[in-house]
Amino acid sequence: MNETVLQVRHLSKSFGDHEVLRDVDFTVSKGEVISIIGSSGSGKSTLLRCMNLLEKPTSGEVLFHGDNIQAPGFNLQTYRAHVGMVFQSFNLFANMTALDNCVVGQMKVLGRSRVQAQNIAMAFLEKVGMSAYVKAKPRQLSGGQKQRVAIARALAMNPEVLLFDEPTSALDPEMVGEVLTVMKDLASTGLTMLVVTHEMGFARDVSDRVVFMDGGVIVESDVPEVVFTQPKHPRTREFLARILEN
Amino acid sequence: MPNAQSGFFEWVFFFVRTYGPMFLQGAGTTLLIALTGTLVGFIIGLAVGYVRAIPCAKEDGAVKYWLLKLARTLLGVYIEVFRSTPMIVQSMVIFYGASSVLHINLPYLLAGFIIVSINTGAYLSEIVRGGIQSVDPGQMEAGLAIGMTYGQTMLNVVLPQAIRNILPALGNEFVVNIKDTSVLNVISVTELYFVSKSAAGTYFKYFEVFFITSVIYFVMTFTITRFLRWVEKKMDGPQNYAIHGSQTVPDVELIPKGGATNE
Ligand SMILES: Nc1ncnc2c1ncn2[C@@H]1O[C@H](COP(=O)(O)OP(=O)(O)O)[C@@H](O)[C@H]1O
Ligand SMILES: [Mg+2]
Secondary structure: OOOEEEEEEEEEEEEOOEEEEEEEEEEEEOOOEEEEEOOOOOOHHHHHHHHOOOOOOOEEEEEEOOEEOOOOOOOHHHHHHHEEEEOOOOOOOOOOOHHHHHHHHHHHHHOOOHHHHHHHHHHHHHHOOOHHHOOOOHHHOOHHHHHHHHHHHHHOOOOOEEEEEOOOOOOOHHHHHHHHHHHHHHHHOOOEEEEEOOOHHHHHHOOOEEEEEEOOEEEEEEOHHHHHHOOOOHHHHHHHHHHHHO | OOOOOOOHHHHHHHHHHHHHHHHHHHHHHHHHHHHHHHHHHHHHHHHHHHHHHOOOOHHHOHHHHHHHHHHHHHHHHHHHHHHOOOHHHHHHHHHHHHHHOOOOOOOHHHHHHHHHHHHHHHHHHHHHHHHHHOOOHHHHHHHHHOOOOHHHHHHHHHHHHHHHHHHHHHHHHHHHHHHHHHHHHHHOOOOHHHHHHHHHHHHOOHHHHHHHHHHHHHHHHHHHHHHHHHHHHHHHOOOOOOOOOHHHOOHHHHOOOOOOOOO
16 A cells, blocks of 8 residues: 555534535545545535635644644644645636736745746646647636636646546536546646546546445445445445436 | 807817816826825835834733834724725815924925825725735735744735735726816816816806816716726636646746746
8 A cells, every 4th residue: 555645534514504525534545546426515515626625624634744734833834835726617817818817836845946837837728738828818718728828827837646526517518528638638647636526437447446326325335346336335326326327 | 269159069169179188197297196005005004004003912911012002093093093084174274284384385286195195005904904804814824834023924814815816906096086187177277177167167167177177077987986896806817727638738948947937
């Protein structure tokens, strides 16, 4: 077994009276590609967002290489650079070009010079096939192009882990492929990835492990062959039957 | 000088000829106070709007929470007071308050700057706060998610978009200020209205003089309104991006080798 990068322990999260995550335990090893599946409202996004503290857990803890990310003195900024996030709605900085989207964080968080940051940004924009659009503003790009820039922006921060929250759900069908291709490439480079997705093909073929969530708990977590062909839990079976039908 | 039988236009020409430079000087003062007041007011508005937009929860620590609460209450009072009283009254209170309570005799022009700035700041604070709230929260989340702090994301991502959104309101405030600086005549600031009143009073020719005055105000506000609209259009830029053939991508130009920056 590889070294543990992230560890989620007894994580619970409530919004008011509504308990969205209940005592979730979960470990991520270096180089693992994990798909998180489950129906809408099951707490997948909230789990990812607790892992980079966009949401504050109500109780429980998240450990990064053994360090509690909520401990006083823990450097949250550096941590977030190391554990990047790709959003369903892209969230590219609307006031900046594609290039500057990938540059600003490097300069502000990692203290890189503009020239150095631009070189790194260019390399990653090229990697996602967006080097022809460096000077384009987000509103001039298609959804698939925006998402590829957003991936380049996260990669430019030298992440150890990337969290993807339904990266293709907001895309027109013909653009899903270009983003999935980029993600498959990343998976093959050994990047640790947590991917909330409804793309069952991706979950089955690319991930090392599939996690099924329902009602704020992890119901089942196993290698894709097991989850997809012989799920242990009836709720997993129901969900897969429903989603694979379409 | 025209006499009692002279007509409207003779008087108008007379005033333009003899008081022309004074009118222009008054108009200049008006523009100067309006522009400075709007810019300083905008800076006040940005600062106040920024503070009022900081999210604060009790879990962030009691000291921070109560300090923020206190600051917000004070700023709220400032905004309410200045939005709920006429600027002409504020002028009197600030000018004579400074002299009789603080024993400071403010120079007229400086008093004008201060009054218009504080008054504009109160209006723009609310507009800035609205502008910040109109920016998609996903922008802040994306900034935080790559490790930028709240302040860094605010300055680099959210505020530039908020400012773009409120630019029309800002221009509008400038135009309003050109007109409203006229109230400063009550504390003897020699702006356009004050100059006009003096000229008219000397000859008892109010209609003739204020006809000229209104033309000058109109020209100023009309020109500026058009200019600001043009600036907004320019800032929006093209909606489409011309795709370069991959051979013509100006990579070399984009990444300066000599350390020059690409702003
Ligand atoms: N900020 C919030 N405030 C209140 N309720 C929320 C908030 N975010 C999520 N929820 C609720 O938490 C539940 C889980 O949401 P989410 O984690 O987004 O699910 P998923 O990503 O699996 O669709 C939903 O019922 C949702 O309405
Ligand atoms: Mg979700």
